[in-house]
Amino acid sequence: MTEPRPADQPLVPAVRVDGHPQLEAIAAAVWEQCDRSDSGLCVEDDPRSIAVAALAAVHSAPATPAAVLRDAADRLDRLGLRDLATQELRRMADEAETGGAQ
Numbered sequence: 001m002t003e004p005r006p007a008d009q010p011l012v013p014a015v016r017v018d019g020h021p022q023l024e025a026i027a028a029a030v031w032e033q034c035d036r037s038d039s040g041l042c043v044e045d046d047p048r049s050i051a052v053a054a055l056a057a058v059h060s061a062p063a064t065p066a067a068v069l070r071d072a073a074d075r076l077d078r079l080g081l082r083d084l085a086t087q088e089l090r091r092m093a094d095e096a097e098t099g100g101a102q
Helices: 021-033 047-060 064-079 083-098
Strands: none
Touching: 021 047, 064 083
């Protein structure tokens, strides 16, 4: 269960926040799906393509700490890295959902 948002905390951050699940998902999707400069350091694509990548990321981005942990474990599983780390991520996700109660 997610914590209620404090009244003074904006729904959408005004600046980049490291580790923010939705912002990280958008940045990764834009980086992976859009054209880049010759140097590879800058995204250079049609703004509409960037918007599509961002929208897809937002709709698929996990919204809770438990969902973020499970998503990370699923990504490791897809890479064939199922091991103690994925088990621990899933345990932490269960703990985040239950508030630590087993």
